[in-house]
Amino acid sequence: MSDLPLDLRKLLEDRARQYTTEHLESLKDGKGTVKLRLKCSDGFVVETVILEDKTGRRTACLSSQAGCAMGCAFCKTGTLGLSRQLETHEIVEQFLHARKQDETIGNIVFMGMGEPLVNFENLMKAVRILHEPSGCGLGYKRITVSTCGLSEGIERLALETPSVRLALSLITADQGKRESLIPAARTNTLPRLKKSLLAFQKEKESRITLEYVLLKGINDGRDEVRKLLEFIRGLDCLINIIPWNPVKGLPFERPESVRTEEFVRALRSEGISVTRRMTRGVSINSACGQLGGIQ
Numbered sequence: 001m002s003d004l005p006l007d008l009r010k011l012l013e014d015r016a017r018q019y020t021t022e023h024l025e026s027l028k029d030g031k032g033t034v035k036l037r038l039k040c041s042d043g044f045v046v047e048t049v050i051l052e053d054k055t056g057r058r059t060a061c062l063s064s065q066a067g068c069a070m071g072c073a074f075c076k077t078g079t080l081g082l083s084r085q086l087e088t089h090e091i092v093e094q095f096l097h098a099r100k101q102d103e104t105i106g107n108i109v110f111m112g113m114g115e116p117l118v119n120f121e122n123l124m125k126a127v128r129i130l131h132e133p134s135g136c137g138l139g140y141k142r143i144t145v146s147t148c149g150l151s152e153g154i155e156r157l158a159l160e161t162p163s164v165r166l167a168l169s170l171i172t173a174d175q176g177k178r179e180s181l182i183p184a185a186r187t188n189t190l191p192r193l194k195k196s197l198l199a200f201q202k203e204k205e206s207r208i209t210l211e212y213v214l215l216k217g218i219n220d221g222r223d224e225v226r227k228l229l230e231f232i233r234g235l236d237c238l239i240n241i242i243p244w245n246p247v248k249g250l251p252f253e254r255p256e257s258v259r260t261e262e263f264v265r266a267l268r269s270e271g272i273s274v275t276r277r278m279t280r281g282v283s284i285n286s287a288c289g290q291l292g293g294i295q
């Protein structure tokens, strides 16, 4: 800013900060995954992950809350409880810190710490800044909001917001099991959820991703495939199978590869689009469900 008077530049240098979050460290798994630990001005630590897919495409996985109140049984963040909502600038800064490490990042998923639809207003302001050409210039279709299944939030996303993509952590299409794994499923039942997904699809005309974390002996059987096929009837969706990533202290196991393959094959044989997420970032606790900053 050399066109500003020297005394004003000095004043800005003394008093203004470009970032409110401090980049504490970056942890790398050696396979393209990087976890950034960022400290907010009040001391909370949030985590942001840079992911790389099979094609080399780089995506920033952003957090929307410090901690999370949803308490999903298979997720490390869920054990922390909610500290607070992240402010809009704290969400945007995660992307800026990530892009400082890697300028090629061209996609964002809100799958980090927190349930984004609970922090709706701040999230949407951040999405607009991330999209704005004078901001970060990302197309809305490059931004995915992932929820554990809050029907009202999905409907709001459909009606009030730009065309971002939607991902849902379905986990199982068995109502009883879903309730035991995701407390929010008690009020957001599968029929209610389906209604909101159809409303989203009608409004946005875009494919929805259903995240299915595979838990050994719980949701990886033939009966689960049948229930899943029933649930997705009429939806344009991609099912993303994620073999569970271990979290110390949580009572789950990852199914054997052969079991996972069987599950994927059973869905594909019915003509369903399925991807199997590569296991990345486990060594640095940055894989799906493993985020949980030390405060």
Ligand code: SF4
Pocket: 068, 069, 070, 071, 072, 075, 076, 077, 078, 079, 112, 113, 114, 115, 147, 148, 169, 289
């Ligand atoms: S899966 Fe998402 S919504 Fe559920 S506890 Fe973890 S961070 Fe929260």
